[in-house]
Amino acid sequence: MFALLHGSRAETLHLACDPSTGLRAVIAIHHARMGPALGGCRYLTYVDEESAIEDAIQLARNMSYKAVLAGLPLSGGKAVIMRPVHQPDRAALFEAFGRFVETLQGRYITAVDSGTCSADMDRVALHTRHVTSTSEEGDPSPHTALGVFAGIRATAMARLGSDNLEGLRVGIQGLGHVGYALAGHLHAAGAELLVSDLDNRKVQRAMQAFNAHPVACETLLGTPCDILAPCGLGKVLNCATLMQLRCAAVAGAANNPLSSLEMADQLERRGILYAPDYIINCGGLIKVALQHRGDSAATIAAHISRIGLRLTEVYAHSQAHKRSPARIAQALAEHLLNVG
Numbered sequence: 001m002f003a004l005l006h007g008s009r010a011e012t013l014h015l016a017c018d019p020s021t022g023l024r025a026v027i028a029i030h031h032a033r034m035g036p037a038l039g040g041c042r043y044l045t046y047v048d049e050e051s052a053i054e055d056a057i058q059l060a061r062n063m064s065y066k067a068v069l070a071g072l073p074l075s076g077g078k079a080v081i082m083r084p085v086h087q088p089d090r091a092a093l094f095e096a097f098g099r100f101v102e103t104l105q106g107r108y109i110t111a112v113d114s115g116t117c118s119a120d121m122d123r124v125a126l127h128t129r130h131v132t133s134t135s136e137e138g139d140p141s142p143h144t145a146l147g148v149f150a151g152i153r154a155t156a157m158a159r160l161g162s163d164n165l166e167g168l169r170v171g172i173q174g175l176g177h178v179g180y181a182l183a184g185h186l187h188a189a190g191a192e193l194l195v196s197d198l199d200n201r202k203v204q205r206a207m208q209a210f211n212a213h214p215v216a217c218e219t220l221l222g223t224p225c226d227i228l229a230p231c232g233l234g235k236v237l238n239c240a241t242l243m244q245l246r247c248a249a250v251a252g253a254a255n256n257p258l259s260s261l262e263m264a265d266q267l268e269r270r271g272i273l274y275a276p277d278y279i280i281n282c283g284g285l286i287k288v289a290l291q292h293r294g295d296s297a298a299t300i301a302a303h304i305s306r307i308g309l310r311l312t313e314v315y316a317h318s319q320a321h322k323r324s325p326a327r328i329a330q331a332l333a334e335h336l337l338n339v340g
């Protein structure tokens with residue numbers, strides 16, 4: 001575990017176990033010097049405790065990168081709650097999590113993430129004020145989707161020579177909070193959508209609302225398209241799946257879609273442009289961070305719209321230095337963290 005902390009340069013790891021509610025939770029904080037650590041709380045099934053801890057640590061580092069590249073005065077943090085085998089009292093579980101967050105006295109601020117929703121954050125808010133994306137503040141996912149949409153435009157421009165998405169084939173893996181909202185923006189811009197989700201009801205909804213074409217989960221990655229947008233869980237692009245890709249670019253919302261940085265090099269060698277996850281998916285973080293400090297909706301929208309510009313700069317450096325955008329973005333984030 002210490003090797004994992006050291007490898008990701010995470011600083012602290014906090015664990016909570018509350019048998020009365022079934023809570024087993026991890027909070028990882030990365031590079032705490034930049035300000036309070038803000039990052040979502042996942043509520044998912046994990047095969048074991050090690051994978052939950054690993055997820056929290058890696059995601060906390062990504063949150064640091066996300067914040068520093070977006071110019072936000074925040075550190076990276078992430079919480080993971082291991083979904084109990086037996087159906088728990090969800091309200092009690094999230095209240096217990098709220099008490100856990102409160103013990104950190106503001107060093108970590110939580111938010112929604114995969115498997116959690118604003119109603120869960122309302123429960124958390126009964127015990128701590130270090131929480132965002134409650135029902136009152138709203139779900140940040142639509143803002144994440146807006147940022148990913150801006151990033152897809154910039155990616156299309158860099159790889160295909162135009163940011164006009166009319167007629168472009170976009171494969172979306174995962175139609176959850178972000179994927180579904182992204183599908184709406186892409187459909188409005190005239191893109192043709194190829195969609196998959198583990199939950200067939202979400203696929204049906206996208207077919208009806210956006211005229212999307214359904215694709216089986218196991219074949220989406222290998223389906224020819226212009227842009228592949230992973231919007232499900234992480235590590236979907238690995239040694240086993242990378243060779244299946246038949247797209248010009250990968251640009252989606254999922255955190256850590258690559259199993260390792262070497263995958264980015266392989267994408268580069270294959271001429272597939274990769275939009276670094278922590279640049280393209282930072283719209284939700286921008287929203288919660290700026291809303292938390294009282295900025296206006298117009299300021300938030302303007303900040304999110306700059307995501308495309310940041311990606312364009314990274315792509316230009318990538319081309320000039322013949323290194324993958326993922327390596328360029330990581331080097332830039334590490335540099336900013338070190339001088340910050």
Ligand code: NAD
Nearest residue numbers: 114115141144174176177178197198231232253254255284
């Ligand atoms: P979500 O849980 O609402 O949706 C994820 C969807 O992906 C679900 O519908 C699930 O069934 C589907 N899915 C999972 N694995 C799949 C697979 N192999 N094939 C097809 N479908 C699959 O989560 P979300 O909030 O939409 O977030 C999606 C991703 O974006 C996550 O990786 C998350 O960490 C990342 N992200 C989310 C936000 C946000 O604001 N919600 C911000 C930044 C990053």
